Amino acid sequence: MVASIAGLVLGGIPFFLVLLxxxxxxxxTAVAQRFASNFFDLQATAFLHGRLAVPNGSLGIEGFxxxxxxxMYFPPFPALLRIPVQLLTHEFDGRLTLPSMVLAWVVLAVMTTRMVWLVRDCLRPGEAVSRTDxxxxxxxxxxxxxxTVLTFDAALPWVYHEVYLWASALAVGCAYWLLRVALDPSRTAILWLGGFTLATALTRTPGGWAMSGAAMALAGWMLLTALRRRRPNRGRLVLLRPLAVLSAGLVPLGASITYNWVKFGHPYLFPLESQVWTQVNAHRRQALAANGGTITGPQFFETSLVNYFRPDGIRFVDYFPWVTLPAEPARAYAGAFLDQSYRTGSVTAFMPLLLLLALAALPVLLDRRAKGPVAALRWPALGTILVGGGVMGYGYLANRYTSDFVPALVVVGTIGLWSTSRRRLPRAALLRPVLVVAMATLCAFSVVAQVATGSLIAAQTHRGDELTSYLSLQERLSGGPGSSFARLVSQSDELPGAGTADDLHVTGDCASLYVNTGDQYEPWNLVEQRDMVVDVTPVSVHYRPGTLRLLEQDGVEMRYVSLEFDKDTPQARLVVEDKDGNFYSPWFEVARGHSIRVTAHAVTEVFQTRIRVDDNPDYDLYVPVGEWNTDWYNDLTRLTFMTGHDGGRTDHVRVSNSWGREPALCQRLLQDAKSSATR
Structure with missing residues (x-):
């Protein structure tokens, strides 16, 4: 009990620090607008209204x-968990992802603990638990x-990561009950196996199919064994338990197939040609054409194998956080045409302890002479290994997809631990402490690596104050004149087209500060931007009707920020001229000699620049910080004054342009970079 609590505390603290x-x-939520954190809430609401479809447009590019x-292409289990909350209130819609991830971790912790000690009983029955154990x-x-990478997943509370936490936790639970059924197929154990398998199948299809298949394979083995040992006068009784186990795998599989068929008319695939993303992204359409209308298949196996298991799938740097993902997106091999690829860490580099323990289990699992409880270990191992099989043939590479290997690493790694510890070691009194220290070191490394990568991705995804705070922490811990962190900073009038992960670039005199993400679709994130201020002072009682352009935004399309003066009364309003039409603020009064101050302020956490009049939020309009281009890469926009910096004058107004205060972080970074350059 003490060992279990200690282990869960040591693993839980870093997990929850990252989660929060x-x-x-x-x-x-992962982003301020709660995008992708509300999908399961939308699905739960749809269920309560008796339908599968969600409101049109609510899923953005993810909708089919x-x-x-x-x-929605996600199976429904996390949505079903939200229904009891929604029966009471909708106040928390869009904000239940983090609590759901907490519950998933609790399930993972409980089932992993039970698995650890059950496997020990199988391999070392009757032995007292020593201090080393x-x-x-x-x-x-x-x-x-x-x-594990589940700690990285915890950094972003949105559906993409929530499903992996649940899928991993439930798969480990399935593995535990598979082992229990293989050891003693009681009615209770079979019911629990069926429940966990059903939940897994309704959370993530590949994992559900894998665990259903393992349960049905176990049922087949039990049936053959029962037929060989069948005694006279026992009749059909010996067949009932194998058939019950078969149902524990077959019913969840049928539920998964039925749910997907009702939505998409296929047992397990999604009609990718019907996804909004496919309609807007040319590269997705090219990937589908190159791969026969799908992005799955054996042609991606080598690419997945290399990227997910390469020993150098990690990056060490000489500045905080010192451990991070590879600097570039995952590469394709053997001529594979990928849909998308992101910076992806490998199982080998980020989870070495669990991988080594899993490899140590192979002699036991492959031993044909194994019988009884030791032979029963093959069933949970088989199921969890199959869980990782789906991602090996998928033409989309991302760090979160290594989550599919976590159930096997945990379950097979547990088998490896106890199978290794039961062996008699030479000079055991000396060697065992060395092995314990080595295990602790590798475990600590994995925890630190996951916390480091998770913290970084949380800041870069959310942006705003969280990203500024993260970079400020980097500066405090590893910055200063002459430091390697200071050497990441560069300056020019324009944002460069290319860069390396973690590069920092300043445009102008701290007009903007950017950080390079290393990814190809959104290579630069805006960190800070100086306010742009335009003061417009009417100098005549004769107001000329029409618009006065103040700011120009250059991006995928051109936009203009203007003041429009009314022709009949002394009033004006803010206008954003857009190709999709003009957007207007309410009218406000103007008077001769009274300055109208228009301020452009970047609100990076919502990916917008706010245009405000006289510090009054009632007149706010917004323009985007970045836009998706025709290749669906995120191009950052550039806002400039329409008149000279010294101001200008028309026949009825005087215009003066100015910059707001330099952002503090940008100021410090630029000063350190300049000091480094003079050394």
């Missing part, structure tokens, strides 16, 4: 349009609950 982003907001209705069990639990 080192803050206290238990309802935080079938016969004019929008469907307690230590290695605690280390394993810490690695499983805090040292």
């Amino acid at each position: 982003n080192f803050r206290t907001d238990a309802l935080r 349009i079938i016969d004019g209705k929008t469907y 307690g230590l290695v069990a605690a280390i394993l639990l810490a690695a499983a609950t805090g040292g």
Whole structure:
């Protein structure tokens, strides 16, 4: 008990620190607008109204349009969990992802703990738990609950990562009950196996199919064994339990197929040609054409194998956080045409302890002489290994997809731990402490690496104050004149087209500060931007009707920020001229000699620049910080004054342009970079 609690505390603390982003907001979301954190809430609401379709447009590019209705491709289990909350209130819609991820971690912790000790009983029956056993069990639990990519997933509370936490936790639960059924197929164990398998199948299709297949394979093995041992006068009784186990796998599989068929008319695939993303992204359409209308298949196996298991799938830097993802997106091999690829860490580099333990289990799992409880270990191992099979043939590479290997790493790694520890080692008194220290070191490394990458992705995805705070922390811990962090900073009048991950670039005199993400679709994030201020002072009682352009935005399309003066009364309003039409603020009064101050302020956490009149939010309009171009890459926009910096004058107004205060972080970084250059 003490070892289990210690291991869960050591793994849980870093997990929850990342999940909360080192803050206290238990309802935080990955991005401020809550995009992709509200999908399951939308689905739960649809269920309560008796339908599968969600409101059109609510899923953005992730929606599938079938016969004019929008469907979500995620299976429904996390949505079903939200229904009890929605029966009471909708106040928390869009903010339940983090609590759901907490619950998933609890399931993972409970089922992993039970698996650890059950496997030990299988491999070392009747042996008392020694102090060394307690230590290695605690280390394993810490690695499983805090040292896997699930901690990285916790950094972003949105559906893409929520499903992986649940899928991993439920798959480990399935594996535990598979082992329990293989050891003693009681009615209770079979019911639990069916429940976990159903939940897994309704969370993530590849994992559900894998665990359903393992359950049905176990049922087949039990049936053959029962037929060989069948005794006279026992009749059909010996067949009931294998058939019950078969149902525990077959019913969840049928539920998964039925749900997907009702939505998409296929047992497991999605009609990618019907996804909004496919309609707007030319590269997706090219990928579908190159791969026969799908982005799955054996042609992606080598690419997945190399990227997900390469020993150098990690990057060490000489500035905080010192451990990070590879600098470039994952590459294709053997002529594979990928849909998308992002910076992706490997299992080998980020989770070495669990991978080594899993490899250590192979002699036991492949031993044909194994019988009884030891042979029963093959079933949970088979199911969890199959969970990772789906992603090996998928033409989309991202770090979160290594989550599919976590169930096997945990379950097979547990088998490897106890199979190794039961062997008699030469000079055991000396060697065992060395192995315990090595395990603890590798576990600590994995925890630190996941916390480091998770914290970075949380800041870069959310932007705004979180990104500024993260870079400020980097500056405090590893910055200063002459530091390697200072050497990341460059300056020019324009943002360069290319860069390396973590590069910092300043345009103008701290007009803007950018950080390079290393990814190809959004290579630069805007960190800080100086306010742009235009003072317009009427100098005549004769107001000329029409618009006075103040700011110009150059991006995928041109926009103009203007003041429009009314022809009949002394009033004006703010206008954003856009190709899709003009957007207007309410009218406000103007008077001769009274300055109208228009301020452009970047609100990067909502990816917008706010245009405000006289510091009054009632007149706010917005223009985007970035726009998706025809290749669906995010091009950052550039806002400039329409008149000279010294101001200008028409026959009825005087215009004066100015810059706001230099952002503090940009100022410090630029000063350190200049000091480094003079050394």
